[in-house]
Amino acid sequence: MRSSVSYILSSSTSEPNMSHPDYEQYxxxxxxxxxxxxxxxxxxxxxxxxxxxxxxxxxxxxxxxxxxxxxxxxxxxxxxxxxxxxxxxxxxxxxxxxxxxxxxxxxxxxxxxxxxxxxxxxxxxxxxxxxxxxxxxxxxxxxxxxxxxxxxxxxxxxxxxxxxxxxxxxxxxxxxxxxxxxxxxxxxxxxxxxxxxxxxxxxxxxxxxxxxxxxVLESKRLERSREKLERVSLLLAPFEKKDFVGLDMESRNNKKRCTGRMTKHLGDLCIQSGLIAESLAYYTQAAETLKSVNDWLWLGAAYEGLSAASALVLYPDMQRNVPLHRNASLQEGSPRKSSSASQSATLTSRKIMPNTLTAEDILKRYREAIIHYSKYQNAGIIETEACFKAARIAVEQSHALQAASFLQNVVYINLTLSEQERIQRFETLADLYTQIGFARKAAFCLRLAATRYVSPQNPAPNWARCYALMLQSLPGHHLTLDPVEMRAANQGWPALQIQLLQELVLAARRTGHSALATRHMTFLLQTMWTHL
Missing domain, CATH: 3.40.50 (Rossmann fold)
Known part of the structure; x- marks a missing residue:
């Protein structure tokens, strides 16, 4: 998904970056x-x-x-x-x-x-x-x-x-x-x-x-909307400020760039002010203008705004931190909503509001926005957050493979992060992989998060948290702590299961639970003896 010309349009890493990613954004x-x-x-x-x-x-x-x-x-x-x-x-x-x-x-x-x-x-x-x-x-x-x-x-x-x-x-x-x-x-x-x-x-x-x-926001929106678009100043991302020094801002392309960015900005103000229909119109108009002058960064932002406004129309009840209580008959990764219901909601919303994207087009525009963001090294966190937002929409649409594609792209984004931010990234990935039924990938991410809690770079190692995450990752590796059930199932990858159990023993020892470590070791010998 990442653009092949990634970083070409970027400045050096000394330029202002967004320093703290927000993995919980919708x-x-x-x-x-x-x-x-x-x-x-x-x-x-x-x-x-x-x-x-x-x-x-x-x-x-x-x-x-x-x-x-x-x-x-x-x-x-x-x-x-x-x-x-x-x-x-x-x-x-x-x-x-x-x-x-x-x-x-x-x-x-x-x-x-x-x-x-x-x-x-x-x-x-x-x-x-x-x-x-x-x-x-x-x-x-x-x-x-x-x-x-x-x-x-x-x-x-x-x-x-x-x-x-x-x-x-x-x-x-x-x-x-x-x-x-x-x-x-x-x-x-x-x-x-x-x-x-x-x-x-x-x-x-x-x-x-x-x-x-x-x-106050409404007054600022009205003030901006009264400005003549041909006379507006150029809005800039923090790392762009030195790129436009000395350029002729009266040229035709730069005037269109100013107009396109301000139109996109008006779309942002409208969506925050509760004017969804107006924001859709502004985003659509801004995307056309910005595309004509190859303003990729802001074009990506216009596409993301258009997708967000459309998602607000199609999925008004999409919320964060709402646990999914699975029915026993519901398979892992099964759709939570019928496709016919999504299609009818899409058709209804398009009749109400022009410029609303279809469910498929929302993910398509998000994909294009992410590709445009990937061209700028300083927009790495913007790209990461867009991937998570797109994945959550795909989860809402029950499109597991598309959600997995967005999540996989997160792994390829090279960011300078603290250990705590890396842990949060892996835990968020694990949570979303679990929601789409990718238990093995969720377990892998949980295991990576666990190792980060006790890595040499972590100034405050937390073996208790490491042990808890290791324990949560067991089902994804077809491991259960019941020896009878484990031997009867005979599933999974023995070499990986042995390694995970050994890490579990180590984590239990480092947390001070010697009896628990002994129990895990005897379980390892009892169930994995033939593979040792």
Missing amino acids: SHDHAALLVLVRLIGDQLKQKTYTKFFDRIAKLGNIKVTDSTGSVRNILVRYVKEYPVENNDWGDFQTHRRLLGLISLGKYDSQQELNEICRVHESLKVKYNSTLFDSRCIFFGPTKENHESQNDDNPSTESSSPDTDTKSENANNTDDTIAKYTTPSNFKTRALFYNESSPCLDLEIQLNEFISSLFW
Whole structure:
């Protein structure tokens, strides 16, 4: 799948690269507003932060009524970490821009509250180029605890009229929280809650927050749409900035390049604003313009945007992290949906929205986009993420072989990754291979991930995790830990099974479970004696 002219159009590796791949992306994320939910300080327990993150993440789809009275469906994606380097690619694909920030922190004193506010403001500065709005959720001491602290240290009392005014402005509806005041230079809307309270109005506050993000985005979309296309500036990916220095931007080709890129950019803004039909039209128009000037990188992005918008129409319920509960009669790799249902959905959607791709054309355009990305060394992570998104659409369509083709392409992409990122890549590959019924390949990827957990390059070896992944890979190698069943089945590749069992013994020993290692070794001798 990778282009034979890969890297020819690239600059050196010293140019800006997207540094951190996101293997969990779905094509629907092109339409989502990106919001960072960040834990500040060490007072709030990780378990509590995870609980509130899961609660916030449930607000991934809200309805907003626009100025014309139409109801728009706005998607939101919440992340726990987001590198600034990836944020720099926001002009290339607007769904990579971090638009919102929600901070969570716990305090027991005015000093701790001030520190949380300071860190929050520093995060706003960090993402200042794209951030639209932010909220800070504070979990403070109850009045009882506050009064007991004041008995010991009267200087912590903070019940001035100014404090009460700030609390009202911060929409603090929890009367059990002791009154503290945020610093005068803290410009973010603060929400005060008791950690153990139900926080009844949290969803209302967050809905209002997402609505504010939408209206800022909508104003920027309208502003861009009013610009004359023949006078727009050239949008650039981070590594392209030096390539256009000194070029005649008034030439016919470069004017078309500017127009095509801006049209594609308008498509991005429309899909995030809930205007799917308009985004389809913009992407189609941008693809035609960019193809005429051989602007391969942005043509790939236009094709990917067109495919993502079409997938949003055809498969609106495609979601991440939804476990597949198999029926006993359902074979591995069996289609989850009938082809006739997919075809009828395709025909219906094409009648509703022009320019919507068919199910087959979505994968075809994704394949073309990946080929164009492969021509640029600095777009390796963009290409990798596109492969995973295309594979997930193929899984949704029950096209196992096409999904496997996209996943295989991931292996050929040469990226400079940390050990943790390599592990995440193999675990994601294993998960998708399992979904399409490729048990042997899934087991192979799990085994590779396990070895990465204890590789010499890993600064923090984790033998327990290595052992767990080795154990998960056994079924894919036709191994079962029941000696009677194993000898009766007599399937698989003995040399590979012996090697895997030996690695399992080693992992069990290194985790400190000597009895478990002995059991695995006796199992090896009992079932594999004839092959030793």
